[in-house]
Amino acid sequence: MTSTRFGETVSDRALNDHELDSPAAADQARIDTDLLGRRLLGRWADERLEGRRKAADPEYWRDDTLAMPEHRARTLQQLERLANDGAVNIAFPKAQGGDENHGGNIAGFEELVLADPSLQIKAGVQWGLFGAAVMHLGTAYHHETFLPGIMDFSVPGIYAMTETGHGSDVAAIGTTATYDEATQEWVVNTPFRGAWKDYLGNAALHGRAAVVFAKLITKGVDHGVHAFYVPVRGDDGEFLSGIGGEDDGVKGGLNGIDNGRLHFTQVRVPRRNLLNRYGDVAEDGTYSSPIESPGRRFFTMLGTLVQGRVSLDGASNAAAKAGLAIGVTYANQRRQFTAGDPNEEVVLLDYQVHQRRLLTRLATTYAVAFAHEQLLQHFHGVFSGEHDTPENREDLETLAAALKPLSTWHGLSTLQEMREACGGAGFLAENRVALLHHDLDIYTTFEGDNHVLLQLVGKRLLSDYAEQFKGADPKRVAQIVAGQAAERVFSGSGLRSAAQLVVDRGSTARSVGVLRTPDEQRRLLTDRVETMVADVAVRLGRAKKLSKAEGAAVFNENQHALIEASIAHGELLQWEAFTTALDELPAGSTKQVLTWVRDLFGLGLIERHLAWYLLNGRLSTQRGASVTRYIDRLLTRIRPHAQDLVDAFGYGPDHLRAKIASGAEAERQREAREYLQAERAAGRAPITEKALKARGSNAKLPTESSSTIDVDATGAKPSPASAAADAAEAAEAETEPATDTSPAEEAVAATAATDDADERTAEKRESVSES
Ligand SMILES: Cc1cc2nc3c(=O)[nH]c(=O)nc-3n(C[C@H](O)[C@H](O)[C@H](O)COP(=O)(O)OP(=O)(O)OC[C@H]3O[C@@H](n4cnc5c(N)ncnc54)[C@H](O)[C@@H]3O)c2cc1C
Known part of the structure; x- marks a missing residue:
């Protein structure tokens, strides 16, 4: 495969695990978008392409x-x-x-x-x-x-x-x-x-x-x-x-x-x-x-x-994919603020927080896509008669009830995030995401309200839990219950966490290494589902001898916990579907990048539920902190592949129909940069007022034709990094610093001041922040 979007073309040679997993591999590895695109089209590729x-x-x-x-x-x-x-x-x-x-x-x-x-x-x-x-x-x-x-x-x-x-x-x-x-x-x-x-x-x-x-x-x-x-x-x-x-x-x-x-x-x-x-x-x-x-x-x-639910699961994700294709394409072209290079503004997707917002949702979108394909196959198996058994029908209903809420919520949250990530342009109808969001809002309600569906899932999880006791002899029942009791004792006393701390103290790298193995991710995600279901089951079990009204009250007291357990179950299904899809991909760069994406999804779930893992002694605080650190590393690795990952969705301009994803922004950026470069080269670029003041009285005055507005040569507002220098310079000259700096710029400026141990400058910046 080839790709030149982010640098030189690299063939998809078989890199070994060590090579692929090194930071350098992030730049070397390239995704085969055709291969990945075919995998995403799934079993009914022809029919899907006809729909497209x-x-x-x-x-x-x-x-x-x-x-x-x-x-x-x-x-x-x-x-x-x-x-x-x-x-x-x-x-x-x-x-x-x-x-x-x-x-x-x-x-x-x-x-x-x-x-x-x-x-x-x-x-x-x-x-x-x-x-x-x-x-x-x-x-x-x-x-x-x-x-x-x-x-x-x-x-x-x-x-x-x-x-x-x-x-x-x-x-x-x-x-x-x-x-x-x-x-x-x-x-x-x-x-x-x-x-x-x-x-x-x-x-x-x-x-x-x-x-x-x-x-x-x-x-x-x-x-x-x-x-x-x-x-x-x-x-x-x-x-x-x-x-x-x-x-x-x-x-x-x-x-x-x-x-x-x-x-x-x-x-x-x-x-x-x-x-x-x-x-x-x-x-x-x-x-x-x-x-x-x-x-x-x-x-x-x-x-x-059930087919209505199945189709909403897929349609929501189609909308999320389109939203991400628009958001990522724009973020790869749009520039705001200068940082290291005063003449080069930064592409939005190079900002860490933008990567967090877009790439974590991209990872979930892949998980939803693979889970949906499994749901579709299960659905077809039942209704075509290929695998039509009462058990399969029941499983299908539970699967659809678990996945539809997660995918419709994810679709909405992704479209909203893309709306914001595209700034003002994201609000224009011509850029699609805002109106798609309006239309998809109700997908969370019809074909089964999401919270109601998740209760159906919860009830199935509880009956499966009870099933393990069915027909078991008293000794076995005692063993299961004792096992669960032991689990609770361990969680409560923090013994598990104590044992884990011993491991963690040895090496942080090792603790990160453990977390990124699929076995450990599966263990953590599964453990959470099982423990949450068992907790609710034990509490509801006590209600068996109560009157109907009292029993209903106990169920109601556990409703939130049951829904949380169902969500955890749905997330585990998505993670498993992603992992199965990975197993089916041939070894190589595409698989490696997608493994990082799967890890981002899995560790993202663990990070989102970190409070639970910490409270229940499943993770030490040390290892918990390493989850976020590793996610940050994954974002950096995946970033060069973001465009390929959305291109693999296979949507062309006639599907996206968003002006900001048409290349128009890149063209505007090119035109502006060429103009400014030419102005600088010809010596026509005006000097900024700040630079002029810094040069003192010997400075050359701008020509009459020059603009006097307070922008640098690129036309950008001061970047976070340059703001630090500018603020110090302003303090030095005892002039008022610019008031159009962002909170981020101020934060960076404040840090720079502390590093310089320049108390006077720091005080000045604080007063600007307050204003
Ligand atoms: C645009 C649109 C198109 C539709 N098309 C059709 C159609 O073609 N045919 C059709 O038959 N129907 C259709 N519907 C109806 C849709 O299926 C229902 O709106 C949906 O099932 C929810 O029912 P409800 O509106 O009565 O909400 P309710 O059931 O009253 O739910 C309201 C809220 O209460 C919560 N809630 C309900 N029960 C519980 C509980 N036990 N525990 C905790 N929380 C609970 C829900 O989570 C929800 O947030 C459509 C609806 C819309 C808006």
């Missing part, structure tokens, strides 16, 4: 100048075009012209977020929710009758689950569907205002039919929530009899989608409109289901609709 082809088509792009009504109309047209363009129906049954390619479908679909998130989500409502509900909850009759209109978009649809009164707790919705044996019809009804369906995509304007979730009642028995196919609008676009609704209006983002409310007053639909895969009613009103337990039936039904 669409996302690069201007017809699908978001037009930031449109008001809500026009944006909605444009998104509607885009969906019609998508239906004709093909490849949006590949997950549907072969009998209906689909390809039953579930993983490929999601891989391509999630890339649409870069065209316009409104387009992605409106398409998701049509084919991923409305269509998928008919496919997964319905049977052959529904597939043959309803899927063709859904697939070709002649029947725009609504997925009507949420109600104003109940979003996260779907089991408690108020809408009912009561069977009328006399007419063999369902009577769908909204009994009170809180049971209005709300926030539904396509409901305000475009939806013609809906999959309505309602409590199935027959022969006076409530069998819980089921799904019904209900036409809602006629060909004239008006509501059918008994159906009403409202427009949700302008939202915080995604304004290309017509979200709205629906309510039903004794609306009748045929018996066969019940999507009856998991529960059916005979003509005489007798209810039957292949799943005996109502609770398990409900969760099985909801579980079939």
Whole structure:
């Protein structure tokens, strides 16, 4: 592979571990962006590239100048075009012209977020929710009758689950569907205002039919929530009899989608409109289901609709990747302040804090990407039938519930950081990140609110914990409990930490060395999950003998701890996915750089949770401090590869569509530098007022045509380093120092003054800082 971006071209020769891990290797190693890019495209590379082809088509792009009504109309047209363009129906049954390619479908679909998130989500409502509900909850009759209109978009649809009164707790919705044996019809009804369906995509304007979730009642028995196919609008676009609704209006983002409310007053639909895969009613009103337990039936039904979560996991990360590609490219071109060289301003990404902000998020983005690929493969395995077992379905739901919160939060936090990292330019619509942030905000809430999902994960972790006691003889149970007790004693007494201190005292280098081994990172991350789950389990175990109300109170007291444990579990999954992906890469520079990135992610997690590791005696303070030091070293090593790492995401100018990532900033910088160099070479550059004063009365005065503003020859404000010298000079001359210096400049200046032991200068700077 070759790369010339940061210096001479270096071949990807097989460097040995020692060479690769030396600081010099940071400059030598080069990433093979093609190799890494292919790895990131994953198993469904062709489908993903097809999604990117669409996302690069201007017809699908978001037009930031449109008001809500026009944006909605444009998104509607885009969906019609998508239906004709093909490849949006590949997950549907072969009998209906689909390809039953579930993983490929999601891989391509999630890339649409870069065209316009409104387009992605409106398409998701049509084919991923409305269509998928008919496919997964319905049977052959529904597939043959309803899927063709859904697939070709002649029947725009609504997925009507949420109600104003109940979003996260779907089991408690108020809408009912009561069977009328006399007419063999369902009577769908909204009994009170809180049971209005709300926030539904396509409901305000475009939806013609809906999959309505309602409590199935027959022969006076409530069998819980089921799904019904209900036409809602006629060909004239008006509501059918008994159906009403409202427009949700302008939202915080995604304004290309017509979200709205629906309510039903004794609306009748045929018996066969019940999507009856998991529960059916005979003509005489007798209810039957292949799943005996109502609770398990409900969760099985909801579980079939996991694909929305899977796709949000990927789409959030696609947006994070695009944000980073914009942020890193800009940070590699944008310059602010001079430092060592008075004529050369510093590139933003050379500042340590900028590296912290961008590169730590870059590392997490890689972790999220590899974890998402595993999730996608698991999802495909279950829904294609390749690995469809109850255990795999359960694992899939837990995996999606663990990863979706982390990736949607990460996407948002990354876009916000890129917004700030690009300064004022980051706030302009033409640079994408601010508006992407608005649109992706709600990804943390729909398809399962993040905090609610993490509680599902926590419950699964607790049941897995309890599982180890199942069938174990009393001796084994005693051993497990004793082991955990010992763990707690060790943690509490700090014995572990004492033992570790002995190791640490020997050599700091050794303690750093231990931390960067994958085994040690895995041990620390796993230990935290296990200990947190065990702690909650032990506390909840004590509640078993309490009343229901007291038990609920104890659960509530541990809710935060349980969610933290779930997050820790999700982070461990991401770290493991990253490590597995590394194992699959061939030895060489690409693998080495990516190992540093994985270490940055792993040690970043340990640093973020350092308080826990210290409080629980898992790390000594000495080793804890070395985590931050090693992260700082990793940032320096990864920095030269930052552009390659974002280039490997594979997004071109038509995906990013950000003016600041187009090379325009580099061109501006080049023009300014050439101009200033030419001015200096020709002796036309004005002398600064400060320099003039420093030279004293013999100084040559600036020419008439010269500018007299207080900038140096590069046009920059004083840098942190030069500010130190300038401030000393100013103090010497007993003049007022410049007031446009930054806090950082003042800090550096103050340090320089202390080093010089110049008390008078230091006092002066302090007074400037205060002002
Ligand atoms: C733009 C948009 C599009 C949507 N599209 C659709 C659609 O097409 N179809 C559809 O059916 N729905 C749709 N929704 C609804 C969405 O799925 C719900 O908003 C979501 O499930 C959350 O429900 P809620 O709004 O009632 O919030 P709530 O469930 O009331 O949650 C509010 C807050 O309370 C917290 N909370 C809730 N329960 C607990 C608990 N037990 N412990 C601790 N904290 C808790 C949550 O974490 C959250 O922060 C959409 C929503 C939006 C905004």
